[in-house]
Amino acid sequence: MDAAIATRVLGQTLSRALHATGRGVVLVATAALSLVLFVATTLATAFILLGIGVLLLPLITPLVRRLTGLCRELAGQAGVPIGTPYLPGPSLEPGVVGWVQRCRSILTDPATWRDLLFLLLNVVVGFALGLLPATLLIYSVEGLVLSAGFWMLMRESGVDFWYGFTAMDTWPHAVLGALVSLAVFGIWLAATPHMVAGHALFAKALLGPSERAVIASRMRHLSETRSDVINIQATELRRIERDLHDGAQARLVAIGMKLGAATRQLRTNPDVAETLLVDARNATATALEELRCLIRGIHPPVLAERGLEDAIRAIALESPMEVDVTADVPGRLAAPAESAVYFAISELLNNVAKHANADRASIDMRHEEGSLRAVVIDNGRGGADASNGTGLRGIERRCATFDGTLVLSSPEGGPTVAILELPCALYSPRTSSS
Incomplete structure (x- = not known):
């Protein structure tokens, strides 16, 4: 059992290191692109006084933001999520005036200059932290190959080869080289995820939203x-x-x-x-x-009199499908929040009954850590898309009013999973526990 656990842990560690090395290769590519875009953005900004920069800067900036967006995505994969820092763009007029307005919006956004600083520094930081994992892996594999006997072929060809500080000319030296390569491999296993995470922290320091951007958003x-x-x-x-x-x-x-x-x-x-x-x-x-x-x-009387749990159970009983309800909401929410959740779940069940061709659904509703989370699952045909109808869009808008979200997963063939989350506090004990 211990050997199986050790094998599984080693496999997970190796997998993390390989994924981190792959992301490191992408970071090297971003470093090269950073150099190109830094030069292009600097020249476009310098040419604004000549007029040509007004045309070039709005064309180059989307490429810069796409690259920095990729770096944010890589940072998120490394466990360091980074929000979008850009200020909302103004309404633009057509023609040349619109280009000038767009250029002015870009130049007055602090995130633009932080992106430019990131591009400059990422040429060095991204290249170093991205290339080092692949270098360590290749170097460790090289040492193992040499130690396995390849050093003898090189000696026969008249080539003296050193691995680290060890001359690969005898078997004892080959064994020493193998130990060094294993040490390098261990360093690669342990340090590679941290190198990528280090780049993610570097990216967050420059590419994260400023206080002004957070307020504007x-x-x-x-x-x-x-x-x-x-x-x-x-x-x-x-x-x-x-x-x-x-x-x-x-x-x-x-x-x-x-x-x-x-x-x-x-x-x-x-x-x-x-x-x-x-x-x-x-x-x-x-x-x-x-x-x-x-x-x-x-405002349904059952919601006002008996609370959200019993109101949702009443919806389930009235549904033409078989609906299982699991709820743990040990108190009452504010009336507007209760009403929003009630009508959102009611609309979800109506959509399932009308469009999903389902005969069974389940509702799991819980209040944890200051948020109400409701998960509605049906065994229908799937394929639901919020962009193709007003019902789901209405639910999203209703949730957004309370800073809530609706996350929908509905592959073709089902099942459809709708997750509704609403930040809200409990104000009083529930009136019924049935």
């Missing part, structure tokens, strides 16, 4: 979500108005007319008046049911 997000909230509220108000006008209001008007007719017929034709009163009573019951449905659409 936050303001843009708040502006977008505020706009979404306003649009959602306006749409919801129009729906309520339409439902009231076409449903309950029309029925109440009809009830009033029936009651007026019954009043006129009461003395002269009591039988007709009785029929009209019965119709009015039935219409009253129908109008009341429509009002209750409308209220459930605004």
